[in-house]
Amino acid sequence: xPSLKSDETMKISEASAETFAxxxxxxxxxxxIWTFVAIGSLLRxxxxxxxxxxxxxxxxxxxxxxxxxxxxxxxxxxxxxxxPIGFLWLEKLSVHYLGSSEMxxxxxxxxxxxxxxxxxxxxxxxxxxxxxxxxxxxLFSISQPLIYYSAEAKQYSxxxxxxxxxxxxxxxxxxxxxxxxxxxxxxxxxxxxxxCSHPAxxxxxxxxxxxxxxxxxxxxxxxxxxxxxxxxVWACSFLLFYTFSLRRASNDPILLDYWKDAFMPLPxxxxxxxxxxxxxxxxxxxxxxxxxATGIAAVAATLGxxxxxxxxxxxxxxxxxxxVLALLASSMHLYPFQGRLLLFxxxxxxxxxxxxxxxxxxxxxxxxxxxxxxLLGFLLFAPLAEAARHLVKPRGLEEIKPVVKYVGQHMVxxxxxxxxxxxxxxxxxxxxxxxxxxxxxxxGVKWIGNLxxxxxxxxxxxxxxxxxxxxxxxxxxxGVDEEIFFVDHLDQVGRRLDTFHTTxxxxxxxxxxxxxxxxxxxxxxxxxxxxxxxx
Numbered sequence: 001x002p003s004l005k006s007d008e009t010m011k012i013s014e015a016s017a018e019t020f021a022x023x024x025x026x027x028x029x030x031x032x033i034w035t036f037v038a039i040g041s042l043l044r045x046x047x048x049x050x051x052x053x054x055x056x057x058x059x060x061x062x063x064x065x066x067x068x069x070x071x072x073x074x075x076x077x078x079x080x081x082x083x084p085i086g087f088l089w090l091e092k093l094s095v096h097y098l099g100s101s102e103m104x105x106x107x108x109x110x111x112x113x114x115x116x117x118x119x120x121x122x123x124x125x126x127x128x129x130x131x132x133x134x135x136x137x138x139l140f141s142i143s144q145p146l147i148y149y150s151a152e153a154k155q156y157s158x159x160x161x162x163x164x165x166x167x168x169x170x171x172x173x174x175x176x177x178x179x180x181x182x183x184x185x186x187x188x189x190x191x192x193x194x195x196c197s198h199p200a201x202x203x204x205x206x207x208x209x210x211x212x213x214x215x216x217x218x219x220x221x222x223x224x225x226x227x228x229x230x231x232x233v234w235a236c237s238f239l240l241f242y243t244f245s246l247r248r249a250s251n252d253p254i255l256l257d258y259w260k261d262a263f264m265p266l267p268x269x270x271x272x273x274x275x276x277x278x279x280x281x282x283x284x285x286x287x288x289x290x291x292x293a294t295g296i297a298a299v300a301a302t303l304g305x306x307x308x309x310x311x312x313x314x315x316x317x318x319x320x321x322x323x324v325l326a327l328l329a330s331s332m333h334l335y336p337f338q339g340r341l342l343l344f345x346x347x348x349x350x351x352x353x354x355x356x357x358x359x360x361x362x363x364x365x366x367x368x369x370x371x372x373x374x375l376l377g378f379l380l381f382a383p384l385a386e387a388a389r390h391l392v393k394p395r396g397l398e399e400i401k402p403v404v405k406y407v408g409q410h411m412v413x414x415x416x417x418x419x420x421x422x423x424x425x426x427x428x429x430x431x432x433x434x435x436x437x438x439x440x441x442x443x444g445v446k447w448i449g450n451l452x453x454x455x456x457x458x459x460x461x462x463x464x465x466x467x468x469x470x471x472x473x474x475x476x477x478x479g480v481d482e483e484i485f486f487v488d489h490l491d492q493v494g495r496r497l498d499t500f501h502t503t504x505x506x507x508x509x510x511x512x513x514x515x516x517x518x519x520x521x522x523x524x525x526x527x528x529x530x531x532x533x534x535x
Contacts (some may be wrong), residue, residue, distance in 0.1 A: 113150025
């Protein structure tokens with residue numbers, strides 16, 4: 001096998017390694033890394049065991065998974081949901097054997113979240129010097145977005161796990177120590193993962209391009225051939241997946257409109273377009289990376305790119321190119337570059353941040369020996385505090401389950417339930433689980449931004465003795481809270497009998513008979529309003 005590095009390249013690498021060789025400033029033993037792994041696993045398990053209610057997005061995907069056959073899950077999903085077929089089948093398998101509870105639906109994301117910590121610790125060792133691996137693993141283990149999505153019945157936690165698995169499997173290519181058997185194995189595994197994770201194609205393409213580029217520079221025809229083989233298999237798999245499944249979602253006008261602010265403007269044609277890049281850069285470190293000190297994180301990641309570029313071109317490109325490819329896909333309105341859809345980039349960004357702290361320490365330890373420690377403290381303070389707070393009391397998002405239970409416990413024969421459109425999917429999920437007895441239902445119409453039409457919708461309830469009005473996932477698209485607007489109107493046309501609130505969900509009981517109807521009832525007295533909140 002020919003040499004993978006010319007003498008000149010070897011000299012540059014040795015010089016770079018000497019220039020950026022980190023001094024020992026953190027304990028590098030495995031005990032510290034395993035401690036962070038244990039903490040991260042505990043935080044994810046705690047979030048899962050809290051068993052919060054399914055929220056709007058989760059419930060829509062859950063209804064598809066529960067009520068469809070594996071074959072039907074390959075067709076366009078209801079409620080404008082999009083998820084990779086492989087993930088849907090894993091979820092269906094969990095539901096088939098464990099039932100349709102929230103915990104069964106969230107088991108795959110939980111396992112993905114816990115496995116991700118172990119995978120990240122292994123991947124970090126391939127990219128970072130030994131001394132800063134604990135920093136990267138520590139940041140990864142306490143990242144609140146990673147913790148939260150490990151207990152959400154969506155595919156984003158699985159995206160992270162599969163991204164890390166790919167980096168681990170592809171590391172021999174980056175280190176130029178790959179064999180033919182490994183090439184075949186990676187080709188097959190990568191082809192399958194494409195069907196299980198939408199952003200996996202960015203990682204596969206990015207790593208392949210980085211290896212091809214470095215191999216071409218070194219004129220290493222053997223490595224070029226070994227890389228082209230799996231790349232061709234991945235390309236065929238992606239084309240099949242795109243044609244069979246992904247193309248429909250990429251052309252969905254509703255999804256395109258929902259994510260319209262998440263597409264990179266290319267070329268930028270205004271100051272607003274230019275500001276998109278600055279906003280996307282810093283917001284990404286806040287969410288989904290989960291770091292409040294975005295300025296420190298951004299500077300550290302920028303310096304990290306300098307160090308990794310000096311130490312290994314192929315590793316540097318393998319982290320950078322998936323980001324570039326995701327941005328290019330965003331500019332073509334094929335993949336939104338925002339929020340939870342970028343969770344798969346968190347490992348890469350945290351590796352860059354840790355590498356940046358290594359470089360800062362190497363360059364400043366003589367003049368400012370405490371600078372790196374102070375910066376790291378500022379970076380860690382907010383995520384540590386948030387992780388500790390949620391360990392004691394995990395956050396609810398839209399706790400509709402206790403609201404549905406409350407209605408079920410206090411409803412009487414003849415009651416009607418009006419369900420605000422944002423609460424419909426979650427209510428339907430809990431209704432199917434038997435959390436409430438059969439009740440006459442009216443589903444609210446989706447009039448986002450047109451508040452007056454809600455008044456017309458509420459007129460359907462006039463004349464009824466007892467009407468429960470259920471809210472969750474409330475919109476403020478018109479600059480007005482739609483729940484407040486709706487309830488204020490009902491307060492004018494009827495009498496409120498009861499109120500029950502939880503985090504992100506509420507229900508109101510009204511008597512909507514007219515004054516004439518009420519006055520004709522012998523001994524009628526205006527009822528007092530009862531208000532309760534979940535503890």
